[in-house]
Amino acid sequence: MNIVEQVKSKLKQEIAAAVIKANLATEEQIPDVVLEIPKDKVNGDYSTNMAMQLARVAKKAPRMIAEELVAHFDNSKASIEKIEIAGPGFINFYMNNSYLTDLIPAILDAGDQYGETSIGNQEKVQVEFVSANPTGDLHLGHARGAAVGDSLCNVLAKAGYDVSREYYINDAGNQINNLALSVEARYFQALGMDKSMPESGYHGEDIIGIGKKLAEEFGDKFVEMDEKERFDQFREYGMKYEMAKLKQDLEDFRVSFDVWYSETSLYHNGKIDAALQNLRDNGYIYEQDGATWFRSTEFGDDKDRVLIKQDGSYTYLTPDIAYHRDKLERGFEKLINVWGADHHGYIPRMKAAIQALGNNADTLEVEIIQLVHLYKNGEKMKMSKRTGKAVTMRDLVEEVGLDATRYFFAMRSADTHLDFDLDLAVSQSNENPVYYAQYAHARISSILRQAEEQNLAAAAQGDFSVIQSEKEIDVLKKLGEFPEAVGEAAQKRMPHRITNYIFELASVFHSFYNAEKVLDLEQVEKTTARLALIKAVQTTLKNALALIGVSAPEKM
RNA sequence: GCGCCUUUAGCUCAACUGGAUAGAGCAACGGCCUUCGAAGCCGUAGGUUAGAGGUUCGAAUCCUCUAAGGCGCACCA
Incomplete structure (x- = not known):
């Protein structure tokens, strides 16, 4: 606790003591002492609304309460110069601010550590953010998520939480298959052969690059290869390539993770089965229409959710539940997920899963990052991941600069739509x-x-x-x-x-x-x-x- | 149709989660450099906090309704 915090807490104690002494309320009735810094300095260095808060309990007018409070206040104890009552019943404290100079040696002594607090109490918190599919470049929205997530982790760590940063790699399922097929198409195209992109393929520049690279490195080696084997190799190659790029981009963005967690690993180590069994034991699983369902409505979700489809494969939710179960098993007391706004509909079912596994709903917190709109020359820039025309995080940093980009995203609260004015961010001026x-x-x-x-x-x-x-x-x-x-x-x-x-x-x-x-x-x-x-x-x-x-x- | 988010100065956003006269930046206007960095400082102007009700000592903040915009609403991920 630094000197300012000490003075503040002393002041709070004295206010509470004065309430008791003035017989305005009992120990139990007394509300939390709120001490604010008034917007205008004429209203003192600190101010409390205690008199107003007590109006109901004490059944008296706030200003009268304030006067009684002040009369019973021990001025000598907390560096107070004078006390005044103002407005509807604010009690304003004017401090003798000479104690503040103690901050100087304290800050210089603390150095890099200045600002640290123990408020987090070493609570084990896991923050999962970005977690973009390895199927293309990180775009604008990911950049915002990365900036907010990383800043949040930094802040939590500084405040004394035990933070772990994690990235969930969606390396299983259809999107990776589409990646493999997209790579395949680009490879053939690079060799001058005709091959059309899969229906929901990824049209990003980077995939074209992979195709070219493969063609240069291996020539037509893959053309005659067994289709299945080629698919597997392209899948592997594409994944590795995308992940490496992704890590590099994030590192360049000054964002690092403690754990990169593979979705596929959940398939191999039995954790999905274990999670399903866990839910089944707790009575939240049933079979219907040839599928296996999760009774998420039990916890307020709109509808129950399918976990195992008719064809026997899992929905996206199933490994995700296993993943979150694993997080909890690793001993995290609080899970914070930073998600894009397009996933907000997913929150109720995930929270339901957390509860069905026997945890409190607020063990999981989801921070929603709203969309980013890019403006240039006063015009909104359209973007679409499908056509590959999205502005990538790399483009953005290159154009705007790293510091400006990070600052810009850190400036705004995450849950508000953000207009990113490129011209403003780029300008090397007081703007x-x-x-x-x-x-x-x-x-x-x-x-x-x-x-x-x-x-x-x-x-x-x-x-x-x-x-x-x-x-x-x-x-x-x-x-x-x-x-x-x-x-x-x-x-x-x-x-x-x-x-x-x-x-x-x-x-x-x-x-x-x-x-x-x-x-x-x-x-x-x-x-x-x-x-x-x-x-x-x-x-x-x-x-x-x-x-x-x-x-x-x-x-x- | 249902759910979530948003709506505050001309523009982009704050407002310590219910407190005093709603604040910054940009844009506009007026001042301050032969002395430590003018990418700065000081000042002026700009508001019925989308609208209407309600809750109480007190509302941008909480509740209800309405309007506008965004995002979701799969046995996709």
């Missing part, structure tokens, strides 16, 4: 929000370089009481909020909160920078203190940017 934060970091780096040239070093510790101007206090307050911002972003699964925080921190810094000079040879003590302050900002900015996968450049 592009990513530079705002990076610029602050580069600016600080530049000052620190110059300080070094003048043999001035940031004070490591000691007396920071010279830090007291309004702008400086604003910066300190914002710095102190970081661990809390991380904790909230993690608990609410809203990584975009971090991006908001980054913007706010950069903003208070820029504002300070323009108002006051850091380097001043006339006032060495103040200079070294301020160098330490901006160094703390630099550290915090860097840590925050790292959470959303954006670099913190020292020069731009």
